[in-house]
Amino acid sequence: MQPFSYSKPGSVADAVARAAQFTEPATPPTKSRAQFIAGATNLADYMKLGVAKPQHLIDLNGLSDPGLWRIDVSDRGIRFGALVRMSEAADNDAVKRFYPVIAESLKYAASAQIRNMATLAGNILQRSRCEYLRDISWPCNKRRPGSGCAAMDGVNRQHAVLGTSDHCIATYHGDFAQALIALDASVEIEGPNGRRQLNFSRLHRLPGGMPDVETDLAPDEIIIGIDVPAGPWTPRSRYLKIRDR
Numbered sequence: 001m002q003p004f005s006y007s008k009p010g011s012v013a014d015a016v017a018r019a020a021q022f023t024e025p026a027t028p029p030t031k032s033r034a035q036f037i038a039g040a041t042n043l044a045d046y047m048k049l050g051v052a053k054p055q056h057l058i059d060l061n062g063l064s065d066p067g068l069w070r071i072d073v074s075d076r077g078i079r080f081g082a083l084v085r086m087s088e089a090a091d092n093d094a095v096k097r098f099y100p101v102i103a104e105s106l107k108y109a110a111s112a113q114i115r116n117m118a119t120l121a122g123n124i125l126q127r128s129r130c131e132y133l134r135d136i137s138w139p140c141n142k143r144r145p146g147s148g149c150a151a152m153d154g155v156n157r158q159h160a161v162l163g164t165s166d167h168c169i170a171t172y173h174g175d176f177a178q179a180l181i182a183l184d185a186s187v188e189i190e191g192p193n194g195r196r197q198l199n200f201s202r203l204h205r206l207p208g209g210m211p212d213v214e215t216d217l218a219p220d221e222i223i224i225g226i227d228v229p230a231g232p233w234t235p236r237s238r239y240l241k242i243r244d245r
Contacts, residue, residue, distance in 0.1 A: 001047050004054055008062040012190050012222060018058050019220035020192055028212055030127065030142075032219035036060055038083055039118040041110075042126045050136050051143060060119075060222070068224060071095070077229040082121035082222070086176070087112065089120060099228065101179045101237035108241045109175040120176065121223040124187075124203070127214060128172040130159055141167045142211045158244070168211035172204065179239060185228045191221035200226075 009015040015036070022034035029035075035054040037043055038061055046052035060068075060083060068081040073094040080089060089095055090106035106115065109123070132138045132150040139148040151159055151169050159169040177200070185200040204215055217223075228234075 001050075002053050005056045006059065007056070008059040010062050010064050012063055012065060012068075012224060015058055015060060015063065015222060016191055016220055018056075019222075022056055023219045027219055028210075028214065029217055029219045029221075030212060030214060034058055034219070036222060038122050039085070039114075040122075041114050041118045042122065046127075046134075049134055051134060065224070073098070075230060077227060079228075080120050080226040082224050082226070083119050085116060086110070086118045086120060086123055087115040090115065098230070098235050099179075099183070099237065100235070101182065101239045102176070102228070104239035105175040105179040105241075108239065120226060121187075124174060124177050124180065124200075124226070125215065125217075125223070126172075126174055128160075128168075128170045128204070128207070128211075130170040131155075133170060142170065142207075142214075145210065145212050163206050165207045165209065165211070167209055168207035170207070170211070175239070175241065177204075179237075180226065180228065182237070183228050183231075183234060185226060187223050188225040188227065189217065189221050190224050191218055195224075197227075 007018055009018055019034045022032060033055040035043060036058050043052060068083040070081045071084055071089060071092055072079045078099060086106045090103050096103045130151050132154060133140050133142050138150040141147060141149050149168055156169060160171045180200045187198050187200055187203060189196050189198060198216060202216055205213060
């Protein structure tokens with residue numbers, strides 16, 4: 001792990017401004033010199049492995065906006081603050097009663113230790129990945145564009161078969177994201193140009209010719225909330241997870 005500097009801003013505006021100082025034109029968030037952290041359950045692994053080499057970490061746990069830490073339920077739907085922990089959302093009575101697919105997707109997503117640390121926004125921004133991304137001794141177009149995809153002719157039984165390209169066949173591992181797509185959720189984003197709303201189904205990009213560009217976010221933008229509309233089907237929703245172990 002290479003040396004890095006660290007800051008803990010007190011507001012979203014301050015966090016965005018600090019990230020903007022490190023932002024370079026046409027740089028995807030995964031390659032930005034500054035990275036946001038909250039639970040850091042995913043990024044810390046990549047830093048230890050040498051996959052991610054940020055020069056500056058911006059800790060979002062000091063942000064003072066109470067909406068970032070809250071779950072708000074109304075007749076129109078439910079809003080999750082970006083910094084709500086996975087375990088908090090999974091254990092929330094309203095979530096379990098009116099949006100069980102969300103509670104179950106979070107419960108089955110990770111160990112209790114990780115769910116207690118990881119934030120909802122961080123969870124949905126986990127990278128599409130495979131073991132070849134995590135092992136820097138192999139070529140990977142997500143890690144170094146143009147180097148090739150070792151998974152194409154490697155061990156790829158559990159790799160993606162839909163939404164792939166000639167440059168990448170990595171899979172997206174998030175359970176919570178599947179529930180959000182099914183419920184037509186959206187995310188609220190704040191950046192240097194103000195706030196914008198984005199349908200969750202448009203947040204992640206297909207690999208195409210640039211698999212290192214994974215989302216519709218700019219490096220200096222932050223997800224501040226997740227909005228899920230209410231519907232007669234949401235209390236009847238369930239999440240079924242089938243996997244090899």
